[in-house]
Amino acid sequence: MRKLVPALLLLCAWAIAENPRTLAIRNAKIVTVSGPVIDKGTVVVRNGLIEAVGENLAVPAGAWVIDGEGMTVYPGLIDSLSTVGIPSLAPPPAGRGGRGQTTTTPAPPPSPATAPATAAAPVTPAKGPEDRPATTSWILAANEIDPSDHRIESVRSAGFTTTVTFPARAIFGGQGSIIDLASAERAGEMVVVPAVGQYLAVSRGGGMFGGFGAGFPNALMGYIAYIRQIYLDAEHYKLLKEAYAHSPRGMERPPYDRALEGVLESKRILLPANRVVEMDRMLRFAAELQQPVILYGMREAYRPEAAPLLKKYGSPVLVSMHWSEAPRDPDPEAYRTMRSLENIDQGPAAPGLLQKAGVPFALYSDGLDQPRELQRAVKKAIDAGLARQDAIRALTLSPAEIYGVADRMGSIEAGKIANLVVTKGDLFDDHTQIEMIFVDGKQYKPAPEPPAGGGRGATEEPGVSQ
Amino acid sequence: MRKSWIVALAALAPLYAQNIVIQNATIMTVTKGTLQGSVVIKDGKIAEVGEKVMMPQNATVIDAGGQYVIPGIIDCHSHIAVDGNVNEGSVSVSSMVNIKDVINPEDIAIYRALAGGVTTANILHGSANPIGGQTLVLKMRWGKDAQGMIFEGAMPGIKFALGENPKRSGNPQGGRGATQTAARYPATRMGVEDTIREALNEAKDYKAEWDEYGAKVARGEHPIPPRKDLKLEPLKEVLEGKRYVHAHCYREDEILMLLRVADDYGFKIRTLQHVLEGYKVAEEIAASGTGASTFSDWWAYKIEAYDAIPYNAALMQKKGIVVSLNSDDEELMRHLNTEAAKAMKYGGMNETDALAMVTINPAKQLGIDGRVGSIEAGKDADLAIYDKYPLSDYAKVQKVLIDGQLYFDRDSDVSGRPAKALEKQKLIEKEKQSQPKPAGGRRPVE
Numbered sequence: 001m002r003k004l005v006p007a008l009l010l011l012c013a014w015a016i017a018e019n020p021r022t023l024a025i026r027n028a029k030i031v032t033v034s035g036p037v038i039d040k041g042t043v044v045v046r047n048g049l050i051e052a053v054g055e056n057l058a059v060p061a062g063a064w065v066i067d068g069e070g071m072t073v074y075p076g077l078i079d080s081l082s083t084v085g086i087p088s089l090a091p092p093p094a095g096r097g098g099r100g101q102t103t104t105t106p107a108p109p110p111s112p113a114t115a116p117a118t119a120a121a122p123v124t125p126a127k128g129p130e131d132r133p134a135t136t137s138w139i140l141a142a143n144e145i146d147p148s149d150h151r152i153e154s155v156r157s158a159g160f161t162t163t164v165t166f167p168a169r170a171i172f173g174g175q176g177s178i179i180d181l182a183s184a185e186r187a188g189e190m191v192v193v194p195a196v197g198q199y200l201a202v203s204r205g206g207g208m209f210g211g212f213g214a215g216f217p218n219a220l221m222g223y224i225a226y227i228r229q230i231y232l233d234a235e236h237y238k239l240l241k242e243a244y245a246h247s248p249r250g251m252e253r254p255p256y257d258r259a260l261e262g263v264l265e266s267k268r269i270l271l272p273a274n275r276v277v278e279m280d281r282m283l284r285f286a287a288e289l290q291q292p293v294i295l296y297g298m299r300e301a302y303r304p305e306a307a308p309l310l311k312k313y314g315s316p317v318l319v320s321m322h323w324s325e326a327p328r329d330p331d332p333e334a335y336r337t338m339r340s341l342e343n344i345d346q347g348p349a350a351p352g353l354l355q356k357a358g359v360p361f362a363l364y365s366d367g368l369d370q371p372r373e374l375q376r377a378v379k380k381a382i383d384a385g386l387a388r389q390d391a392i393r394a395l396t397l398s399p400a401e402i403y404g405v406a407d408r409m410g411s412i413e414a415g416k417i418a419n420l421v422v423t424k425g426d427l428f429d430d431h432t433q434i435e436m437i438f439v440d441g442k443q444y445k446p447a448p449e450p451p452a453g454g455g456r457g458a459t460e461e462p463g464v465s466q
Numbered sequence: 467m468r469k470s471w472i473v474a475l476a477a478l479a480p481l482y483a484q485n486i487v488i489q490n491a492t493i494m495t496v497t498k499g500t501l502q503g504s505v506v507i508k509d510g511k512i513a514e515v516g517e518k519v520m521m522p523q524n525a526t527v528i529d530a531g532g533q534y535v536i537p538g539i540i541d542c543h544s545h546i547a548v549d550g551n552v553n554e555g556s557v558s559v560s561s562m563v564n565i566k567d568v569i570n571p572e573d574i575a576i577y578r579a580l581a582g583g584v585t586t587a588n589i590l591h592g593s594a595n596p597i598g599g600q601t602l603v604l605k606m607r608w609g610k611d612a613q614g615m616i617f618e619g620a621m622p623g624i625k626f627a628l629g630e631n632p633k634r635s636g637n638p639q640g641g642r643g644a645t646q647t648a649a650r651y652p653a654t655r656m657g658v659e660d661t662i663r664e665a666l667n668e669a670k671d672y673k674a675e676w677d678e679y680g681a682k683v684a685r686g687e688h689p690i691p692p693r694k695d696l697k698l699e700p701l702k703e704v705l706e707g708k709r710y711v712h713a714h715c716y717r718e719d720e721i722l723m724l725l726r727v728a729d730d731y732g733f734k735i736r737t738l739q740h741v742l743e744g745y746k747v748a749e750e751i752a753a754s755g756t757g758a759s760t761f762s763d764w765w766a767y768k769i770e771a772y773d774a775i776p777y778n779a780a781l782m783q784k785k786g787i788v789v790s791l792n793s794d795d796e797e798l799m800r801h802l803n804t805e806a807a808k809a810m811k812y813g814g815m816n817e818t819d820a821l822a823m824v825t826i827n828p829a830k831q832l833g834i835d836g837r838v839g840s841i842e843a844g845k846d847a848d849l850a851i852y853d854k855y856p857l858s859d860y861a862k863v864q865k866v867l868i869d870g871q872l873y874f875d876r877d878s879d880v881s882g883r884p885a886k887a888l889e890k891q892k893l894i895e896k897e898k899q900s901q902p903k904p905a906g907g908r909r910p911v912e
Binding site: 125126127128129203215216217218219220221222224225226228229232233236239240243275277278280281284285326336338341342344345 | 572691900
């Protein structure tokens with residue numbers, strides 16, 4: 001009976017009035033992330049924002065009340081590097097790029113890039129930097145968001161209320177946007193921040209960007225040279241534009257260059273780095289370009305050299321949860337490098353080690369979009385030494401801080417956006433049920449779980465490739 | 467694995483950081499003859515070489531009784547320690563790319579080169595383009611990061627390439643190294659020359675543009691600077707003599723062509739690489755002051771490599787060319803000492819001249835002979851210790867020092883192997899344990 005009441009209440013709240021303007025979750029454990037955990041408290045939500053949170057709060061008159069007895073309220077999870085909302089960038093169902101296989105070759109950019117390019121593709125191979133190969137720096141993810149992307153519901157069911165979605169399909173892919181995963185009529189309602197930084201890749205990931213045509217650049221050093229040239233050009237372009245704006249009379253008009261416009265508008269860049277060698281290379285490169293940088297990938301961030309290096313530069317990093325996996329049915333004769341074995345064995349320990357070292361980091365899904373996959377991936381990091389509260393932070397307040405939006409999301413505080421996850425049991429535990437998700441104060445129920453082994457493209461183990 | 471190895475090295479490092487004396491060795495200095503005696507190392511530099519030396523205080527002694535010390539081997543043509551493709555083959559002129567951006571200090575080939583006595587290597591871009599990428603010189607400081615590998619102060623270079631490789635790289639039917647997608651100019655040797663000349667013309671204009679800008683600034687004006695072009699910057703440096711050209715070439719006609727081109731534009735080719743027909747035009751090469759870096763007896767792997775002879779190195783050397791022998795290959799790189807020895811058989815070189823071709827001569831070609839390439843007081847303590855006469859197939863490298871630090875030690879390598887194998891086996895076992903059991907009934911069990 002005691003169990004039935006909240007259930008009934010829930011049902012009523014959901015069935016009768018889907019989206020009350022004011023609601024209160026009572027008697028719940030509240031993990032605020034920014035402050036101490038409230039063992040039994042109330043969260044009041046009004047007009048899509050958190051109005052109040054605390055132990056002995058009066059429930060406003062007329063509010064829908066949800067009895068949170070036995071439940072825990074968390075801030076909505078933020079996926080700090082995603083393509084959710086841009087359906088054409090969904091990873092292919094099978095054979096998504098696992099990360100455990102590469103050894104000395106440069107790693108392909110993590111899975112957000114494993115999608116076929118759909119943008120209008122020039123066919124002629126680029127002959128040099130002047131052709132601006134694989135460059136769509138002017139694109140904003142916000143302008144490409146399609147509320148009908150089926151991954152929105154799937155990811156939301158895992159507790160993600162927010163994604164930082166990037167048009168991750170080129171060398172200069174374009175700028176990412178912070179997206180609230182609401183079922184909106186219009187895409188614009190989902191956009192929290194339209195431009196948070198430029199996504200850069202340094203490989204075409206084995207022909208994934210085939211639509212952009214082959215040609216320059218082709219080798220890793222070509223990619224780096226190209227990116228360097230673009231920043232030199234942007235600097236020069238700025239000079240010319242300023243001079244022309246100052247006195248156009250008698251001065252040749254500098255040609256408009258959308259590639260450079262997009263680069264100049266980006267306040268930070270995201271660069272890929274999986275190996276420690278790549279971290280070193282990319283941190284130096286970003287310093288040379290004088291661009292604030294976020295590194296993504298971090299497969300080898302567990303190595304002892306990694307944390308001190310990252311700490312030295314102070315740049316935040318995004319750790320892929322697409323952990324290296326042991327090959328299924330490995331060929332016993334196949335030569336396995338020590339490094340690949342260590343990556344599998346120790347990869348998930350990286351977040352815990354970064355936490356200890358004080359490196360600012362967030363976790364990202366890297367193409368995982370099934371709730372169970374995501375939950376298992378986080379659990380792996382917890383099992384490998386990341387404290388649960390730090391795991392939660394790495395998926396809430398930390399990404400909000402990294403992208404400079406901690407003033408509006410990432411924790412349960414009065415005035416912040418009402419993005420919440422309500423669970424029975426601790427988040428990321430095997431048998432924990434997500435009961436409700438709130439995005440911009442609107443309530444969602446998790447999608448029913450697909451039968452085991454089913455679901456779109458789900459494999460039994462997350463991230464298994466080939 | 468690497469970790470434990472680095473720990474082991476770190477433990478050794480203090481011993482070798484300060485003063486070291488290598489005693490009782492046969493010392494082949496290359497430039498100052500061969501003697502029985504000692505090498506004294508202080509702070510990474512060779513302090514003294516002689517039959518009798520002053521023993522510094524607190525010196526670590528390496529007893530090399532019955533063993534041979536030679537200068538660390540220098541490979542003038544290598545492609546190891548590079549992340550990603552060694553060719554930016556998409557364009558005919560890829561001078562905008564730089565090996566420096568893609569150094570991979572974790573390439574195991576570095577350690578293997580060390581085990582072959584190599585301490586320094588010139589890391590080149592590939593030969594897919596008439597003008598290729600920028601190159602640099604690395605010391606084989608295994609365990610250091612990318613920056614720590616760089617031979618500080620060594621002149622940077624650029625790769626040029628003539629003949630079959632740049633021709634066919636742009637040809638869809640071109641076979642090995644050809645791009646799959648699009649035809650690329652040039653497809654003939656004439657086109658290769660034209661491509662180089664056109665690029666140098668562009669570089670001349672570019673240089674003029676910057677010189678004009680510099681003059682205006684010097685006059686106190688405030689002009690907008692010209693666009694910085696990463697393709698033309700290194701070519702401007704070539705014209706200004708600030709960057710060496712290492713040119714891949716085979717045939718006599720194209721060798722002469724390139725020397726003429728360099729003459730026309732007022733710079734020198736620093737080295738001709740491969741240069742298998744160099745013996746045919748040795749006088750002209752010598753007259754131009756160009757170095758030659760060739761193979762001992764590796765040929766016939768393509769048409770332009772058919773007219774080669776094993777006497778090439780010796781013949782070029784007799785005409786006064788500074789000649790080196792290179793590997794162009796991570797396996798060959800491990801026994802350049804025997805490559806040098808072959809010149810004693812083919813061409814009758816004495817042992818010093820032969821050894822010079824993998825030590826002081828490549829050092830001269832790379833402009834680093836003031837620092838390395840021979841065992842002389844004041845030079846970097848980059849040394850290889852062999853158990854036997856180094857110009858022999860039977861000689862094995864025992865220890866390699868760079869800057870007076872031990873980077874390779876055969877004994878600790880060999881004795882460390884069982885522990886490493888065990889560590890790896892443990893991980894494989896652990897992985898097996900954690901593998902989910904295959905679901906029942908999915909696969910027939912036999």
